[in-house]
Each structure stands twice: as C-alpha cells, then as structure tokens.
Amino acid sequence: MTTTAPPSSTSTSTTDLVAALRAAIAGEVDDSARRRAEYSSDASNYRVVPLVVVYPRDADDVLAVHAISRKTGIPLTMRGGGTSVAGNSIGPGIVLDTSRHMNQILEVDLEAKTARVQPGVILSTLQDRLAPHGLRFGPDPSTSNRATFGGLIGNNACGPHAVAFGKTSDNVVSLDLVDGAGRRVTARADGSDAVPGLPELVSANLSVIRTEFGRFGRQVSGYSLEHLLPENGAHLARFMAGSEGTLATILEATVTLVEVPSALLLGVFAYGDMASAADAVVPMLAHKPQAIEGLDARLVERVAGAQGDQSVPDLPDGAGWLFVEMGADTAEEVEEAMAALAADSGTESYRIVRDPVETARLWAIRADGAGLSGRSSDGAECWPGWEDAAVPPANLGAYLREFDEVMERHGVTGQPFGHFGDGCIHVRLDIPLQHDGAPLRAFMQDAAELVTRHGGSLSGEHGDGRARSELLPMMYSPEAIAVFGQVKALFDPHGLMNPGVMVDPAPLDRDLRRPSAPRTPGVGHAFTHDHGDLTEAVHRCTGVGKCRADSIGE
Template identity: 35%
Template sequence: MAALIRPGLQRRLEREVRGEVLFNAFARGRYATDASIYQMMPAGVVIPQSVEDVECALSAAREEGVPLTMRGGGTSQCGQTVNTGLIVDTSQHLTGLLELDVDSRRAVVQPGIVLDQLNRLLKPHGLWFPVDVSTASRATIGGMAANNSCGARSLRYGTMRDNTLAIDAIMADGTRARFGPVEQGSNRATSDLVADLLSLGRREADEIGERFPQVQRRVGGYNLDALLPDANPLNLAHILVGSEGTLGISTAIEIQLWPLPPKNKVMGACHFPTFRAAMEAAQHLVKLEPTSVELVDATMIALARDIAMYRPTLESFVRGNPAALLLVEFADEPAENQRKVSALEDAMSDLGFAFSNTGPREGGVIQISDPALQAAIAELRAGGLNIMMSMRQEGKPVSFVEDCAVPLEHLADYTDRLTAIFEKHGTRGTWYAHASVGCLHVRPILNMKLEKDASAMRAIAEEAFAMVREYKGSHSGEHGDGIVRSEFHEQMFGSRIARAFEEVKDRFDPVGILNPGKIVRAPRMNNRELFRYPPGYTFDEIRTGFDWSAWPGASGGFQGAVEMCNNNGACRKHVGGVMCPSYRVTRNERDVTRGRANTLRLALSGQIGADALHSDEMAETLKLCVSCKACRRECPTGVDMARMKTEILYQRGLKNGIGLQQRLIAELPRYAPWASRVGGVMAMRDRWRLGARLSEKVIGFSHRRSLPRFAKSPFRDSEANTPTGKRKVVLFADTFGRWFEPATLRAAVSVLSAGNYAVETARPAEGRNRPLCCGRTYLAAGMIDKAREEAARTLEALRPALDSGAAIVGLEPSCILTMRDEFLSLLPGDEARRLSQRAQLIEEFLGDEAERGELDLVLAAPAPTALLHGHCHQKAFATMGAVERTLRLIPGMDVETVESSCCGMAGAFGYDAETIDVSLAMGELSLLPAVRSATGDTIIVADGTSCRHQIGDGTGRKALHVAEVLASALETARNTKHEAANRDTMRQAGNES
C-alpha cells in the first residue's frame, strides 16, 4: 500500500526532532514490514532520543493529518506495527530502567527496553520480569504491553496485563496522563475520560460477562473487563495493555517484578506416539502444577534436526521418533520438584505411556535436570516459529489462526478438527507452544504470492474462528489482533461489544491518528494489497555468481534465499552468540540481518526505485555487514547475509567495476610474493604519519590502523617436509600465515611432526611461484569469478589428498571454512562436497586424533591460564568446541572462553577509514576489556589473524594461534624433562661424591 507523502512533515520533523528522521525509500522500506505477512510503506520514520521527540512527532503528524504508529522490536505476528503514516521506533534510545524498588519488587521502564536486557539488570537483585516471550532477546516492554504478551510460564505468572501496575502515556491530543489503580485518583486533564470509561464498564457489564471468553489467553479487542465495577484490581492501565498503540503512547511503564525462580528446575520430556494422545494428556498434566507445559510436534523435531545449532540438543533428549513431545517444567524447591516429576512419571504411566511398553502406546518421560540442557531445550522451544519458517519452499507456515485458545478439555478435538480443515483446503499445519493453557501455535502452509492460497487463508480463518466460538475459546490468545484478526471481533464478541470497542477508540483518539485499522474499523485480513507479496510481485532475474539452487524461486534460487527472512528479528539480540555484531554497536535497523534482507527483497522486486541494487544506498546498507557468518548458524531460517553481500558486491562490480581498495584486498595473494621483498619499505607507512594519512586519502585505509607487516622470513613449502609418519597430513598454508605470520605455520609443522605425522604442504600442480589461495580475499571484494578460479586450483591441488585419504589441515578459520561452505556454491558437485567434508582446522584434526587415542604428544602448561577468543567463522561452523577441547589436552592449564561477538576486525573491515569506528566499538563490547583484565601470565589465544591484529592494536597484548600454544607446550615439556634430567644427574653426582 502506498505511503502518505507529506514533504512538510519531513521538513518540520528535521527541524524539531533531535533524533533521526528518515524519509528515504530504503529506510521506509525497512519499516514497511513486521513479522507478519503484511507490508505497508510508511511516510517516514522517527528514531526519537527522548519523550519530547515523541511529542514532536505526534504533534507534527496530527497537524499534517498523518497516522502515527509506535514500534519496538517489530516482531508482531499480526501486522500491528505497519501503517502508511509515521513510524516511531523506541528501541534505539528509549531503553532506560527509570526506577527500581527492590523491596516492593517494582520497576519503571521506558518502552524501548528489551526484556532480556531488563532481566540482566534485575538479576543481581534476585528479581526478574517473568512474562517470558520467545522473542525475549528483542521484544520491548512497550511492545509487550501494547500486545498483552503472555509467555511460556503464564500458567504461574500470568500475562502482561497481570504484571502491569501503571502506564504514563501521551494521548492523541498531546495530553500527558497516568493510568493506574483508580484509588490513586486520575489526572485532572483526563478525569472526564476516566469517568466515561467507568460508565461504559457499568453499562456493558452484563454483555462483557456473557461475551468475553473465560480463558486465560484472551488478548483480543480492548480489555473492557478492566472497567467492570467489580474488577480486581480496578486499574485503568489495563485498558491500554493490549490496545496495540491505538489509544495512547506509552512513555513509562510500571511493572511488577518476581523473585528469580530456583535454579534447580526439573523438566520432563513426555514422549507420545500420536499427536492426539499428547493433546488429551495436557489437561491431566497441568494438575501437577508445573510452571509450563510446552508442545513440540514431529514436524518441528524434523526441521530442527536439519538446523546445526539445534541438532545436538535434540540428540540429547529425544528418544526415537515421537509424534509429539510435551515439555513439562517444575520450578519449585528441589524436594518438591522431585516429588512432582515422580508424579509426572506416574501420571504418564496411568495414561498408558511408559518406555517399557511396546506397540502403539509406547511413550514415556525423559527426566532432564542438567541446567545447560534445559537452557538449550528452552532455546529450541523459543525458536519454534523460526524453525517452522526454515522450510526451503515457496509455501511457508502462515500466522493467522496460530494462537487461538480453547479450554483444555476441548484441545484434542479442536486440533483434530482444525487439522481436517487444513486438509480440506489442501494444506497441513505445524504445531508447537503452550499446551498448558490451550493456546497452540499452528500455521497452515500457504504460498501467499498466490490468489488461491490467499483465499484459502480466509476460508480457513472463518471456519477455525467459528469452531473456537463453539468451544467458548478466544480467537486471539497471545499475539494480538493487528490486521489478521481485528475484522473478526464482531463475530467473536457480538455487535454490542464491537460498538463499545469503537466507542473506547473514539473517546481516546477522536481523529483516529493512532495506529488506525487495528482492533476497530479494520481492513479485510486477506486484502492482497496489504501483503508483503502483493499482486504483480516480481523479482528481477539476474545472473548470479554463486549457485543458489538449494533455495526455491527465480534468479536461480537467490530470490528464495532472500525471502527466507521472516522478520522475526532473532538477529536483533544484544548479547549471546555472534549475530549481528554491527547492530550491537549501532542499534540501527539498517545494520541488522533483517534490515539488510528486507532491503534486498525490496530492491530486487523494484519497490524502492530503479536500479536500487547498484545504488549507493544499497552499498551503505551492506557496508557494516562484517561477513561474520553468524546468521548462517544463528538465524533459524538460515539467512546467510555474508554470502548475499558477496553476491551483491559481485553484481555491483559487474556494472560499476572494482575500486582500488577492493582490488588491493582481492589481489593480495598474487602480489604478496614480490611485496614481501620490499616489506620494510611498506612498513614505513605506519611509522610516517603523513604517509598513513596519504594512504587513507588514496586507498581508504585508516591512518589510525596499523597495516599487517610482511615477515622478514616468510614460510616456505620446504619447511614442511616430514616424509614419514603414521599418517599423512597435507597442510594448507594460507596467505596470511605464509607471508605475514609464518610462526603459526612453523608451529603447526612442529606439532604435527612431534605427533609422528608425515607433513607436506598443499602445492599447486602448476604455477609454483603462485601459492594456493582459498579465494577468501576475492570473495571479500565480490570477485566471485576470480574466487572460483582459486577454488578450482585448490581443489585440483588437493585431489591427490582426497583420493589417498590423507588429512587436509589448515590454520586460518576463514580459509578452511571457505572450503567447507562457499566452495559448494562456487564449484557445485561431488568433488567440492568431498573437500567440504574432509578439510579440517588443526584443532579439529588433533582433537579427533586424541579422541581416537592416536595422538601422542607430551605437553606441559606454558601458562596457568589460556583466555580464548573464537573467530566468527569458528562459531558459525560450531568448531569452538574443537579448539577448547584441544587446548584442554595441555595438563595444568585452565581454559577460559571470552563470551564475545565479532572482534570487529573482520578482515579488511577494520582497516577501512569509513568503518574503523564501528570496528573499534565492536572490539570494546566484550573482547578487548576481557583481554585487558587478564593477568600478565595468561596466554591470549585467537586463531584468526584478524582477531590477533585487533587484540594487538586494542590492548598491546600478543595473541597466539592454538598451534603456537601447543608448540610452546611441547617446548615447556621438553625443558621440564631436561631440567628433571639435570637434577637427576646432579643428585647422582652428589651421591657418588
């Protein structure tokens, strides 16, 4: 739907607002979608720095006649946070914890604070806010209040409404007001409003009692039951909770806090042979008073098994191939937990499910007490939506009947009947989530680009909602109304309540400026003009550099890869994992994987201007992507932005050519042999300040960053010449190790030789003066065709090793893991797949050898502690465990791993004058402070050459590759043995004398 164009609005906002004012097509496009199927291009976006900025935005919008929609994390499932007017994003600056009363267990927060961020602040005080939504890493408290969020443990802690004490709000006319318990009195400016609301409550009391579903999970419409004379408590903040920003703008929210739950939780993973059996069991299991009962169905299990980050978790607790799991959690004192989990096993046995059974009733309980495994399972369950969306096909699970709630006694019949409705319309559903409260997230698989599937969506909705009414349930149990469900309120609540909803809206917002079209006077939910894929949606056909055929869609599958982003925003997390490191610094929607993916989709579908793909705005959108590859692993739908960035750089290069800086980066492996001969001259750049500034102007490398120094004695292939040994190892000597840090390769040769391995380097069949390169530098510049040539040379050189069964080992994570990843898209086929399966980092090889009992190294601790930082690609390919395991082979040395995202160097990113500030800020998030606080006798370990450079520049500490640490441990052991021998000799000489 077209945006409302108001040039005067933009000019006024730019004059009056201190925060960012964004009216360009790229920025507006990034805010045109949320996690729903809808897309509405806004007129503009404001990123307020203060409440006063919000007031300015509201005043300007009101006077220009433009709607205003508030937005937090933008994770709404139903289209609550999209509109054609002004979008105001609170998540960047309005993120404060304003007050904390530990004794009263109360806090006052700004609307943009993220739930996980809040709970990190509360944890030292023994408190938390327990409305634990699955999007806790990015959901804001303001958005949760607007949506009346619930969370997995609502069975014990209630919903957002139950935990909201008061709200300070700005009304549509600009009035500031406080909504809270009525006995506190009301703001004079809103006393008439309060009186009218209470009058409406008295007038409609009987109708509310008759029409409102008596289930906990009812978040549809306005909370008119909060206005009833006998409401307990009678709190007018609750009329704003769940109002989706249509009644007022929250500026401060007072919330109830709870003591942290006991650490010794226990979980029972109840396995069922049929889905219906699980649904029938739920009503019995909740009688044991668990904190939660969460469903995971067979489809989710199967999809999660194909996602690297979840596979080990499933293998740890899922027995066989159950049709469904119910994850039952108890969080009481240890003795009570044990009593309840024993009762759970008894209840399951009484229902006929025990692993000792055989035949169709086979099932049972796996008891889980390990906190780490419980956390991993919780992460798996919280990722349910994204796991379901990871299907690589045009049809995707679509949210519209996904959080209907019915009484538990009807749950089995409801799920059976809804499954039949799906089958009637030629589709199937995926199920997961809150079995404890009869609110299952179910999404039929539909292709929303097709008119027939859009029509099927409406037909399914009408039949499903009718069935929910029959069971006296709620058609909106958790995710709110938005565009999806608002039009059905009259059917659900009746005409009289629907008119009362409109009366409330008009009393708060007479001109309809606040987020119109939600809850009242809504458009049809299947209006395709509002869809993310509207009629006429097309995607530019381009000749791609990579092979994208693993994804569906046009452009050789590139379209399908881009459209895998479902906007759920897992990339917006602030801590934990790696994704998305630049966003953690800027907090800008442009700089997160979701924002980049949305921009690509809009550009390639022609929605943000002609030739947007090759524009400077597109380059700016991708500039801060450091190609860490974290999204490849941590995005549950597998949006690989690093590969997409390379593809777009390739497309830009085809049209615009390659710049000088990019060519210098790309061609480094080719000119390094001769450049190393004049390395001393090149090093003068760093010593000569004027030269550094001149190089910044000419090439773009920041004068604040030292450049890598060519080694005086580079690594030669002849140094790896151990012809005999128990097993042959082919060492891939990477460009940086060969020409800049040969000590790493020499250390690797030393360690492998000491282990009695026959070592040789990988050498090209031709061009012996041109050593091998994995092509990583070409990929960084978008020169995919050149990278393909290097990949082919590498594959040719390693073919004998592949055929003979020799181990293929390398040191630099980005090189070896390029062979495991991009080679498959550069050279699709069996040979690249063989190399992908065989290429190993040295720590993986040594760790595997040790596990098989084949590693014979005598090691001694060269230091009491090793502080380990993982390279982004090590984390993305789950190889961190290998380096930790290998370091722990050294007896007497403790290994501590820094909880860090990207170091910030990221190859050439840290050298660029335009990105160095972000590079340094990324290092300061956690890595560099951790290194500075390490004791002087701690060894700093980092396998990535870029990581070592950042650590050296930022702390003055020298970091070592794991191969260097092992070589040092070998030397320490030799010296210790030599010293012991000397002591024995001296002792013997003393005895003789």
C-alpha cells in the same frame, strides 16, 4: 465499529511534515527511501510504507509528534523491536520508534519488586539487570532479546512461563500515557475515570463485558474490557495492555517482578499424538508448573531433517510430547513436585532430565523448530496469520484434532507447537501466497469459525493486528464490537492511532507483501533451494528481528 474520520492530510506534504517534525523534536526524523522501506514490514505478512520514521529522545518528543499528528491528520504507529507477527507495528503515516533512545531502566525497587522502564527497554536487558537479585519479569516471549516493553504491553505478550506468572497485563502496575486526544494520563488501578466517559461506557455495558470477556487466560483478541469492571479494580493499565497502540502511546511503565525458583527440573512426557498430549494438560495444571510446552513428531522431524539426527536428544517413545518445567526452593522439593505431576500425567512414557546441558538441548528443539517452521519439509514457504490461536486448555485436544482436518481440507501443512498449559498454539502454514490472498482468507475464515466454536480466541499473545482484526465479529457479538468502537472514540476521536487495526480494520488480505513481490530469477546464483527465485530466497527472512539482538546466542 466506527470512529470520527481523521482530518484530511492531503494539505500537508511530506516535505512540510518532515520540516515540522524536525523543528519540534530533539530526536531524528528520517524520510529516506531506505529507512521507509526498512520500516514498511515486520514479522507479519504485510507491507505498508510509512511517510516518515521518527526516533524520539524523550517523552516531550513523543508529545510533540502526537500534536503534529493531530494537527495534520497524519496517522501515527508505534514500533519497538519490529517483531510483530500480526502486522501491528507498521502504518501509512508517522512510525515512531522508541528503541533507539527511550530505552532506559529508570528504577528497580527490589523491596517492592517493581521496575520502572521506558518503552524502548529490551526485555532481556531488564532480565540481565534483575538476575543477580533472583528476580525477573514474568512473561518471556521468544523474542526477549530484541522485544521492547512498549511492544510487550501493546501486544499483551506472554511466552512459556505465562502459565506460572501470567500475561503482561497481569504484571503491569501503572502506565504514563498520551492518548489520541492529546491527554497525558496515568493509567493504574481504580483509574478508569482518567478518561472522560469511560466509567459511564463500562457501566452501560456490564452485561456484555461480564459475559464475553475474560473467559479464559489467553483471550487476548480485542480490547480486554474485563479489567475495567468494578470487581476487577477498574484497572486502566491492565486494560491498555493488548490495545496495540490504537488508543494511546506509552511514555513509561511500572511493572511487577517475580522471584526465580532456586531449583528447576524438566520432565518430557510422551503420548500417541499431539492431541493426546493436549488432553493430559489439565490434570498437570493443578501442580502449578512453571511451563508446559507441546510439540509433535512433525516439528521434531523438521529439526532433525535440517540439523541432523544428532540435534535431537533421546525422547521417550511417542509422537506427541509435553515439556514440563517444575520449580521449587530446593532440589528435594522440585523432585517431589515433579513426581506428583508425573503421577497425574496419564502416561508411563516419560523422562525426568536432570542434566542442565541435556535440558538446554531439549528446549532447543522447541526454539529451533519455531525458526525452521518458516519452511515446510519440502521447502515450501510457510506464513503466519493463524499462528497464535488459543482455546481453554480443557478444549485443546479436541481443537487440535479438528484443526488437522481444517489443514487437510485446505491442502496445507504445518508443524504446530505452543504453550499447551495456556491452550495457545503456534503454527506457520504453507498457504500459497505467491499470487493473491484468496487462499489465506479462505483458511482464516474456517479457522476462526473453528476456534470460536471451541470457546477460544483468534490471538493468544501476538495481538490481532492486520492479520485478525477483520475476524473479530466472528468471535464477539455485535454489541461487543460496538463497544470497541465506542472505546476507540473516547481515546482516539480522530482515528489516527494505528489505523486499520482492531477498530475499522483493514481487510486481512490487503497489503500482503508476498503477492506483490514478482518472481526474480537469480543472477550469478542458482538458488536451488528456492526454485531458482531470488524473491523466494529473500523471503527466507521472516522479519522476526533476531539480527537486531545484541547477543544472538541468547
């Protein structure tokens, strides 16, 4: 899993680098201490301080920055909304932020149902543009009002409605790219020959790719090599989705759009526990729901404890719930579809919710719980890292039962929830990170063994980043890991693009920001909810970037 070592950058001072960048591009170049601090972290557990932050105005600027990176041997990391939970939008060299200027919707073709966007376009901006036409981009991650298309494609983002509309990779038509060798490439179907040596690499590894990749819908970890198979159309653009900026930089993207159902209906189905709810998912999938989201009493109690019992609408009796959305052209058709699904739900305890206000309140439990999961019920700090595992939906119930055992064995707690229709589970855990990363490493290794035993993926939509790349050999064979390195060498021969991620990964317990933050007694404030510690209070900010959203209430 090695690439050619990057040229030494010691001969280029930061002053010389900044001067070269300013002379080469029209956009802004900022090496101030404040800006570098702002871009040193994201929504993950990690902190890596860059040398400089660049805001390109156009594709020519991006190409110029790439050329300087190659000339100086200084690494390059792309950043959009900075909402990465895996640490794949931070890096030690040049951080390139396209959200400030390269944020234009270039074209919407209503007849073809496609849109052409720059990488810095925020997803909700495109959704607002499409709404009057009854269209939308299918995937809808929870960060939609600040996540950019560059990040969506880089992570292969999904969200609740991916069960109906697929991952981002399923919705990409073509990409205008520049790779680590400086080649400008149009990635599309039947396009793998745009990168010299790539078709030959695929042909030499057909058996590995066919047996280890594309096994289930949320297998996001690693490079998605299945898209390069001849039977899958050798689709280079779809392959690039989920490559986390380690192979190429997106200059422009053309994506497909989907129709929004005219009638939607929510059903809330109750079970004895979360794992039992997960057991009921597979029969429901035959009815083609728009979304199947799962949660249990731990999350509901967390919301009620923080916001009051009135914040939780009446739920059917149970301790684990599925929120299932059905869609159709008419109200009559959606009622029929929901009734058919309910007959296969495996429970008599359910509610069909027709009031849109109550529907919104119920969905808010899921949304608010995700935010509140940054702290445990007793106020302990909770962290990502193992927040995005996925297994085939048929294995989800068994996985959840054993995952509770892993949490108990490590003495940690969390409030799992997630996209049950796709087998993807989100959870933050109160792993003690105040002193070092040893507890995180121990838990991650056990959890990785569990998820791979259930045929799953380390990541279902957030990517591997710094959090999980080191664990890829637990999920893939040595032959597959070797192919990753060979792919990286073809696209990025000097290893300059987002180093430490996916190929030649950084240790998962390196660059953790919490252990490096010493206890700081409050001055003038008690910080009673943070054990009198200003540092702990500061870390209530999870870095998820909601403060960047134009409309916080969305």
